[in-house]
Amino acid sequence: MAREPMRRPRVSPDSDEEDTEERPSAEVKRVKLEKVKRERHAEGSASSSSSSTSEDEDEEEPIPDLDENDESGGEEDDFEEPEYGDEDLVAAYEAAKAHQKGYAGSVADAGVLKSISLVDFMCHRHLTVEFGPKMNFLVGHNGSGKSAVLTAIAVALGGKAMTTGRGQGLKDLIRKGADKAIITVVMANAGTEAFKPDVYDPYIVIERSIAANGSSSYKFRATKDGKTIANKRSELDDISKHFNINIDSPLTVLTQDQSRSFLQNADQGKLYKFFLNGTQLSTLLDTYNVASQNIEQLKNHIKRQQEAIPHLREKVESDKRKLEASRKILDQKAKMTHLLNQLCWAYVADKEKKRDETKHIIEEFDLKVEEAEVKMLRCEKKLPLLTEKLQQGGREAEQFNANQAPLKRAVADAKHMYDEARKEIRSMELETNDLREEIETDKRGLTNLERKIEAKMRLNEPALQAERTQLTDRRARVDALLNKLRTEKPIRQKEYEEKANQRHAASRELEDIQYQLREQESVTRQIQEKIGNLERQSVHRVSAFGAGIEPLMKEIARTRWRHSQPLGPLGLYVKLEDMRYRDAIQSILGGTLCCFAVRDPQDRATLMDMLKRHARNGYRPGSGSNALPPVFMHSGDLFDFSRGDLSTYGETILSKLRFENEEVLRLLITMSNIERVFLAPTLVEANRQMDRLLTDDIVPGCQFYAADGMTTSGNKRAKQSGPYPQWRGNTLFAKDLKADVERAKETLREANMKRDEIQATERQAKEKIVALNNELNGLTARISAINKGFEPAERDLENIRRRLAEMASSDLETTESLRDELVRKIEHAEENLRKYVADMEAKKAALADRIKEIEARQKEVDEFGEKAAVKVGEIQKIAQDIEKERANRAHYEKSKQSYEEKREQQQAVLNEHEKNLEDWTTQARNFCPTRVETRHKPEVIERERGVLDKSIKDAERALGFDSTQLTIEYKARKKQLHDVESNLKSLVIMHRVLTKAMNTRKQWWSETRSHTALRARTAFVVFENLRDLDGRLEFDHDKERLSLVVHSTTRTQSQDGTTQKSHYKTPKNLSGGERSFSTVSLLLALWSTVPCPIRALDEWDVFLDAANRKVAASMLMNGAKESDGKQFILITPQDMAGIDVSGPDKKVIRMADPTRNQ
Incomplete structure (x- = not known):
């Protein structure tokens, strides 16, 4: 913008008339702003020194003068407003606009x-x-x-x-x-x-x-x-x-009525106040004024303090003069002070002696507690061994009872069979007697028939008598042989059956022995594996959770997992605090502790493949099973389980375990409820605690595992108990691996001895089977020989009978036939008799065997009873030892608690002594900072102090005043004087600093007001010039006035030539269009200095014609475009x-x- 530089006259703010006086232009001079010089003061802190009656008065550093170097040059009245010409300001404005041409402000x-x-x-x-x-037009x-x-x-x-x-x-x-x-x-x-x-x-x-x-x-x-x-x-x-x-x-929201009459109704004072409020400079000025008032109040307080110092100093000098007059008393008091120093430290020494004695007593109790803990530890080491022996004895006793039951049943069965056999034998004896009587009767009849036949033979055929006699004798011998064979055959067959049964029983017994031997060898191998596993655990604890697991763990560590490395084996993160419950916890959690857990399904599949591959190379889990351990999925949620934790009501699995991984803890809580399963030393204690929990309605139901191998569970309605399964896997928890290895080796020696006994029994059973086989072979040969002897004897007997029949006459045929029939009847009866006799003998033999069997079984029962009694005695002895160890442990624990209680009591006494000692030491240091050693007791020093105190009081009565009280008052007043002077120095320094800071702030405020006014003034000139209006803002900061004038030029033609007149209009003299345009220009000029993000203007284009409206709109839109974080809302009734x-x-x-x- 090019125009002639001209000097503008200041229009009177009270004039509403147009000024038509011609004014020549002149150069505008720039007045440079003088820099305000500030002085620097060296501030020193007042040093305090203790006063003494024997020393001269301390020289105090003088208090700085309050009005010295008081900076008042920072007041806003001392700030000289720089003056710049409109042309310079406009040139600078346009240069800045050209530099940032095309700049678009950011969006808020x-x-x-x-x-x-x-x-x-x-x-x-x-x-x-x-x-x-940004820009909003509401139309x-x-x-x-x-x-x-x-x-x-x-x-x-x-x-x-x-x-x-x-x-x-x-x-x-x-x-x-x-x-x-x-x-x-x-x-x-x-x-x-x-x-x-x-x-x-x-x-x-x-x-x-x-x-x-x-x-x-x-x-x-x-x-x-x-x-x-x-x-x-x-x-x-x-x-x-x-x-x-x-x-x-109005800079934020200018309503319709305000936009129409804003400039017309506003005087210069209101415009200036509008400028200060809109730019928020008035708020800062109010704050500075309040701070200045506070600084003035501080100044008045300092003056009051300065007025009080001379009177206080005069009192200090007076006390000092009196003290100098009592020098001898002061010497005695100095000695008194030394005695008091000795006395206070003597009391400290006495308290230290009592403290040391109490410490010695506490150390003795610590030794007793440690000794009790050692004895308790010994008992705790013995208890698992004795408990294991008790469990083994219980199992052996149960095995004794299990083995004795079939023996007792066998004895009862044998006795029953014996009674039945005796009844049958008595019946057979009756039948045998009947058969014998019948045979005797038939034989007498046969004898009579033979006599008749012989008589007739002698009468009829004397020549054939000799041959007949020979045949008859021969027939009798053959009959005797056949009777013998018939009698012996069933006996030998019975013997064969018995021997065969004995061999069958011996074979079954051998099979049982061989099964026991295999089982014992398996137990031996398990113990050997357990020893090897325990020895490997001493090097790698992870060996407890599986054989060949080390390569698997290395591969898991090397593998890159999708989510995270698997957790496992889970037992690797778990420690058992109480080894009494090792068997119970291994039985409950053993299988789970050998498992793994992952966070991602793909990681689970990868780990399962890895487990299968290592299983082919020898990996087996520590659970004792050949099956692969499960791989659990978990979310890693560290949930709060405190509401379900029952550890406050008794010992639970959770309370006996210590976890190194919180995720493993949550897994075991989820899968095994370890926070809700209780533990107890014995089944009796478990039942007692269960009754308490159920009776008090603490839980509806619960389960206990006892350290003695039993478990019990139930609710108020029903309960059940029994042994829990024994853990067959590796030892997962070990407190002393060396002791566990020694116990396992001892168990291995016992297992080897038992295996040797079973092997010896096996050899005896095999020898018995060989002997029975030999006897069976002999009986088989004898039965075969008997069967072979029957046929020739029967054929010979048949020939004899045929020959005798041929020799008989017709008269004798009937008699011979009767005789033969009777002979056959007798033979048949004798055959039956032989069978009955054989059966009866067999029964008697069986009865005798049954008696032997009963005796043998009874003997075995008696032997088992004796062994069981011995085993029961051993178990009772072990139980007594356990109770004894438990009683000893309880005794030592009670003693330990007693010692600890006594130690706590002594500790409380020690704490009291130390507290008293600390209080006495603090008081002594406050009284006498340097410790004074003395060998005298406090009582002796007290007596000496009393004598010296009486002497001092007598001297003071003679002098007329109390030197001690005077000394105290002198020190107190001197300290008060020192404190007042030090405080006053600080306050003076603070007043200077605050005055300096306030002057600096007001200087800044004046500069900021000047710069803001210059910015608004320049912008207004530029905006007015866009419509060829020469407007300006005149700031009078001293009188707090802001005048707005618009200069216009009119040319008139006359006979004398062209006349140019200047018109200076105030807001009230502006036309409607000029007023509206000037309002927009003023708002835009001030908006650039206001931090508020919202500008709202109603009917901004009132009274504007189309040309002015277009320019005003362009001005507003450019201002909105270039502003940072500002929003414009403009309302107009026009399109x-x-x-x-x-x-x-x-x-x-x-x-x-x-x-x-x-």
Whole structure:
């Protein structure tokens, strides 16, 4: 902008008339701002020194003068306002604009309005307006409710109804016919400048409700339909303060009425106040004024303190003179002081002696506690061994009972069979007697028949008598042989059957022995494996959880897993605190502790493949099973299990374990409920604790595992108990591996001895089977020989009978036939008799064997009873030893507790002694900082002090005053004087620092006000010049006035030539168009200095013609474009024809036409 430099006269602020006087132009001189020189003061701190009656008075550092070097040059009146010519300012402004040509300001992330919603507010039933982040033109015909939107913004952000010019109160803003109005404003709240970003994100929703009675309420939410976060006006004040929103300032919201009459009604004082309030300089000035008042109050306080010092110093000098007059008494008091020093430290020495004696007593109790712990540890080491022996003895006793039961049943069965056999033998004897009588009768009849036959033979054929006699004798011999064979055969067959049965029984017994031998060899191998595993555990603890597991663990460590490395074996992260419950916990958790856990299904598949591959190379889990251990899935949730933990009511599995991994802890809680399963030393104790828990309704049901191998569970209605399964896997928990190896080796020696006994029994059984086989072979040969002897004897007997029949005559045939028939009957009867006799003999033999068997079984039963009695005795002895060890442990534990209680008592005494010693030492140090050693007891020093004290009092009575009290008062007054002077020095220094700081702040404030005024003045000149108006802002900071003048030039033609006249117009003399344009120029000039992010202007183009309106709109849009984080809301009843409103930073909001019948 090129124009002739000219000097402008200052127009009187009280003149409303146009000034037509011609004024020549002149050069504007720039006055340089002189720099304010500041002096630096060296501040020193007052040093304190202790006063003594024998020393001269300490020389005090002089107190600095309060008014010395008082800086008053920082007041704003001392600041000289720089003067610049309009041309220089405009040139600098245009140069800056040229430098940042094309600059576009950033869009605000917080503090600007996103939208506003009106319900029953003024003329709107329901309206929602969405705003852009930069320039917004709200366009609509008169009566469409544009100004209502601006009024709603002001009211929602805390403005008063009267300032909007739309009513006397809030109730006047409610739409006619409605009972309340609601305004909802959505404000952006993101980025680094956000207000409470953790609460309001990404918006702040401000809702103000207005009731018909004029009351109103606020609601603040993070989203439109979200939960109400606050409902107090103070929240709005915090938001406004955070974003520098002063809603009542015309620079923030200029309503329709204010825009029309803003410059016309504002005088110079109001304009200046408008400038200070809009730029918030007035707020800073008020703060500085309050601080200056406080500094002045501090100055008055310092003066009062300075006035009191001479009187206090005079009292100190007076006391000093009196003390110098009592020098001898002071010497005695010095000796008294030394005695008191000795006395206080003598008391300390006495307290130290008592403390040391108590410490010695505590050390003795510590030794006793340690000794009791050692004895308890010995008992705890013996208890597992004795418990294991007791369990083994119990199992052996159960085996004895199990083996004795079939023997007793066998004895009972044998006796029953014996009784039945005796009954059968008696019956057979009766039948045998009957057969014998019948045979005897038949034989007598046969004898009579043979006599008759012989008599007849002698009569008829004497010559054949010799041959017949020979045949008869021969027949008798053959009959005898056949009778012998028939009698022997069943006997030998019976013997064969018995021997075969014996061989079969011996074979079964051998099979049982061989099964026991295999089982014992398996037990031996398991013990050997256990010893090897325990020895490997001493090198790698992970060996407890499987054979060949080391290569598997190395591969797991090398592998890259999708989520994380598997956990496992789980027992690797678990430690057992109480070894009494090792068997129980291994039985419950053993299998689970050998397993693994992963977080991802793919990792689970990878680990399963890895386990299968290593299983083929010899890996076996430590559970004793050949099956692969399960791989569990877990989420890693470290949930809170405290509500389900029952450890407060008794010992649980969880209370006896220590975990190195919290995830493993949660896994065992989830899978095995370790926080709810109780433990007890014995089954009796478990039942007692269970009764207590159920009776007190602590739990509805529970389960206990006892260290003696038993478990019990149930509720109030039913209970059950029994032995829990023995753990067959590796030893997972070991407190002393060396002792466990020695115990396992001892068990191995016993197992080897038992295996040798079984092997010896096996050899005897085999020898018995060989002997029975030999006997069976002999019996088989004899039975075969008997069978072979029957056929020739029977054939010979048949020939003899045929020959005798041939020799008989016809008369004898009938008799011979009768004889043969009788012979056959006798033979048949004898055969039956032989069978009965053989059966009876066999029965008798079996009966004899049964008796032997009964005796043998009874003997075995008796032997088992004796062994069982011995075993019971051993078990009782072990149980007694266990009870003895438990009693000893309880005794030592009780003794330990007693010693600990006594130690705690002595510790309390020691603490009391130490506290007393500390108090006495502190008092002694306060009284005498340097320790004074003495060999005298406090009582001796007390007596000496009494004598010296009497002497001092006698001397003081003679002198007339108490030197001790005087010394105390002298020291107190001297200390008071020193403290007052030191405090006064600090206050003077503080006053200087505060005065200097306040002067600096006011200097800065004056400079800032000057720079802000220059910026606004320059911008106003530039904006006015855009319409060929020569406007300016004149600031008079001394009188707090701001004048706005517009210079215009008119040319008139006359006979004398062209005459040029200058016109200087104040706001009241401006035309409507000039006033509207100047209003826009002034607002734009001041807006650039205001931090508020919102600018709202109603009817900004009132009285502007099309050309001026276009220029004003361009000015506003450029200002909005170049501003950082500012939002403009401009309201006009005219359309935007002829004005370029394109671009992302401009938004035109068109209001609907008004409803005329509303």
